Amino acid sequence: GKGNHPHFMHKEIFEQPGVIGDTLQSFINPATRSVHLPGLPFDLAAIPKVTIVACGTSFFAGMVAKYWLERIARLPVEIDIASEFRYRAADMPEGGLALFISQSGETIDTLAALRYARSQRQHIAAIVNVPESTMAREADVVLATVAGPEIGVASTKAFTTQLVVLACLTLALARARGKLDAAGEAELALALADLPSASAAVLAEEPALRALASHIMGARDVLYLGRGTAYPIAMEGALKLKELSYIHAEGYASGEMKHGPIALIDDAVPIVVVAPPDELFEKTASNLQEALARGGRVIMLSDAAGVARFQGQIEGAAAMPKIHPFVAPILYAIPVQLLAYHVAVLKGTDVDQPRNLAKSVVVE
Numbered sequence: 001g002k003g004n005h006p007h008f009m010h011k012e013i014f015e016q017p018g019v020i021g022d023t024l025q026s027f028i029n030p031a032t033r034s035v036h037l038p039g040l041p042f043d044l045a046a047i048p049k050v051t052i053v054a055c056g057t058s059f060f061a062g063m064v065a066k067y068w069l070e071r072i073a074r075l076p077v078e079i080d081i082a083s084e085f086r087y088r089a090a091d092m093p094e095g096g097l098a099l100f101i102s103q104s105g106e107t108i109d110t111l112a113a114l115r116y117a118r119s120q121r122q123h124i125a126a127i128v129n130v131p132e133s134t135m136a137r138e139a140d141v142v143l144a145t146v147a148g149p150e151i152g153v154a155s156t157k158a159f160t161t162q163l164v165v166l167a168c169l170t171l172a173l174a175r176a177r178g179k180l181d182a183a184g185e186a187e188l189a190l191a192l193a194d195l196p197s198a199s200a201a202v203l204a205e206e207p208a209l210r211a212l213a214s215h216i217m218g219a220r221d222v223l224y225l226g227r228g229t230a231y232p233i234a235m236e237g238a239l240k241l242k243e244l245s246y247i248h249a250e251g252y253a254s255g256e257m258k259h260g261p262i263a264l265i266d267d268a269v270p271i272v273v274v275a276p277p278d279e280l281f282e283k284t285a286s287n288l289q290e291a292l293a294r295g296g297r298v299i300m301l302s303d304a305a306g307v308a309r310f311q312g313q314i315e316g317a318a319a320m321p322k323i324h325p326f327v328a329p330i331l332y333a334i335p336v337q338l339l340a341y342h343v344a345v346l347k348g349t350d351v352d353q354p355r356n357l358a359k360s361v362v363v364e
């Protein structure tokens with residue numbers, strides 16, 4: 001049941017500190033601060049390329065992983081949505097690693113893409129939340145999220161635990177390829193270990209996020225902006241808002257704004273800027289400034305120092321706890337979930353069962 005929560009989605013958002021911790025425990029040894037994957041039927045060091053395929057929110061988890069795998073494991077990564085990938089006839093180098101990300105493990109397009117990758121002699125890894133699912137059965141290796149059953153149609157805890165698994169896989173690949181020494185691995189493993197308490201601190205910001213939701217509920221369109229690993233979080237925030245509140249929302253890479261969408265900005269369009277204090281913060285900050293200069297109504301998600309820089313100029317903000325930039329996309333997924341949730345509650349839509357949507361899309 002829902003316990004004391006008004007909706008399954010709310011319960012699942014609040015389970016995140018626990019299930020992130022459970023998922024970490026299955027991949028990280030806290031004593032040695034090193035990652036261990038289940039026994040693999042192939043050599044991680046010999047992987048020439050990674051291909052990631054998924055749909056919806058699971059696809060955005062894959063987008064974050066692309067940034068991590070390129071930067072930390074120095075691997076070439078290709079990513080696509082499953083409905084496109086399955087018909088592209090992509091040429092895949094033999095012995096590549098093909099990663100399929102799916103909460104249900106049953107999404108028909110992702111499953112078809114998995115079978116295509118099999119025909120291309122890839123090593124197949126499935127990141128699924130349902131261990132008995134079809135994808136789990138057909139994969140060479142299953143990297144399970146330990147999120148527990150997800151009932152709400154809007155994916156929340158499956159997403160953050162997918163990111164945890166992908167972060168651990170990144171560390172394992174980086175180590176195997178000689179791109180990360182023990183000290184580097186320990187630093188990033190420690191950053192991951194901070195997530196359960198940091199995510200609990202984000203949940204304590206729920207009143208601030210509920211207040212921000214009242215600024216969004218009347219909007220017709222909302223823009224979400226981010227750069228680097230915050231870009232997929234902006235995309236995910238926009239998807240959450242669309243599916244739950246039926247408000248049109250777009251996630252955009254901050255730096256792409258001046259190539260078109262900046263024309264949309266006026267005092268009727270809230271702009272949610274996902275700006276963790278990472279290596280791209282200053283770039284995002286200057287895009288935020290451009291939006292302000294055009295009369296944009298900016299809502300900022302950053303840490304206290306980031307928010308303080310724009311206080312008095314922005315319409316609203318929520319301050320996140322300090323966290324290592326590596327794990328920022330995992331933490332910043334939570335405020336965009338809560339924001340969309342509260343907009344939906346204010347609008348009175350059916351939070352756990354939005355119109356026209358199915359929890360798993362098993363027909364094409």
Ligand code: M6R
Pocket residue numbers: 055056057058101102103104105106107110153154155156240243357359360361
């Ligand atoms: O079960 P899957 O992870 O394969 O599902 C993929 C998408 O259908 C799913 O993430 C969908 O986008 C959610 N409704 C998003 O909240």
